[in-house]
Amino acid sequence: MRNEPLHAYSLHQRAFQDKRSIYYLLTKEHGVLHGIAKKGIPQFAPLTLFATGKKSLKTLQQVNIATTVPSLVGQQQYAALYVNEITLKLLPVEDSVPIIYEQYNQTMCHLQQPLDLQQLKLVLRRYEYVLFNELGFAIDLEFDSEQLAIDAKANYRFAADRGWVRIDEESGDSNDHLSQHVETLTGDQIIVMRSGIDEQSLDSWSLVHRQLVDHLFDYQPLQSRILWQQFHRYQ
Missing domain, CATH: 2.40.50.140 (Nucleic acid-binding proteins)
Incomplete structure (x- = not known):
């Protein structure tokens, strides 16, 4: 160029x-x-x-x-650092991503507004959602890892490399030893997630996105996440 x-x-x-x-x-x-x-x-x-x-x-x-904006402070600043870190580390170099760019722009605009913690998490989850989808990591909310329809009455854990793994509580699924140590969601909660990211589904999306981020970064700590935790520890 x-x-x-x-x-x-x-x-x-x-x-x-x-x-x-x-x-x-x-x-x-x-x-x-x-x-x-x-x-x-x-x-x-x-x-x-x-x-x-x-x-x-x-x-x-x-x-x-291009446009003068207020300085980010407090939790908004740490949230923006997190957005920057995952964006930089996950996107390929010199590969046009207009949808991600537009969502990033909207995210920065939202972070310049007064937000409580719940509102802040909604902003972050929505950015992650667009980023993951555009990179090919969309989460299937219709079928489990065995390509069976999500059962509203069943329990599942999310595995980033497999999808939704059903947990058979009655038989004590011994083949899925990780299920005893990983947070789970009910089929009902997964079905609610199909309507998008809102206050009702926020905790479910936060759980799933956290596990996907950990997987994509090979379970290495994110510097922005460490700063975020330190910020809230001393508040």
């Missing part, structure tokens, strides 16, 4: 030289993009810029804040 205009958000940065940094951007036009620019580009604000370069590391110029 040569002097190509882009719309972007800064997901992360690291020091490069005295006056410049390497930036990891989410762009509307090319998805995740890596580039070098002067220090001082803010996070969580919509940007316009120009990018040049044939290699993976672009030169970024004329970087401007």
Whole structure:
């Protein structure tokens, strides 16, 4: 690309030289993009810029804040850091993801508003939902791991690599030893999830998404999650 205009958000940065940094951007036009620019580009604000370069590391110029937004503080800031971390680590480089970009933009707008913890979780779950679906990790809410219809009266655990695993409580399913140590959902709760992410289904979606994130990151701790836990521990 040569002097190509882009719309972007800064997901992360690291020091490069005295006056410049390497930036990891989410762009509307090319998805995740890596580039070098002067220090001082803010996070969580919509940007316009120009990018040049044939290699993976672009030169970024004329970087401007497209719209002035309030600074994120408290739990909103930690939530935004979490969104940035999973976005950067899960998306391929220079692969256009317009739907994810639009959802990211909406998420940042929501995080700039006063939110209680319940509202904040709804914002995060909805972003995760779009991110996972666009990356091919959509969760089947119709059938279990054996391709049988979800039974409203049965109990299930979610396995990220298999889907919904039915737990036979009456026989004490000895073949599924993990079922004794993993949180479960009823078929009724799974069926409610089909209506989308709302206050009624929020806890169920939080359980499932947490397990999917852990699986996708090979059960390695997320830095943003550690910061989130520390923030709430000292409140």
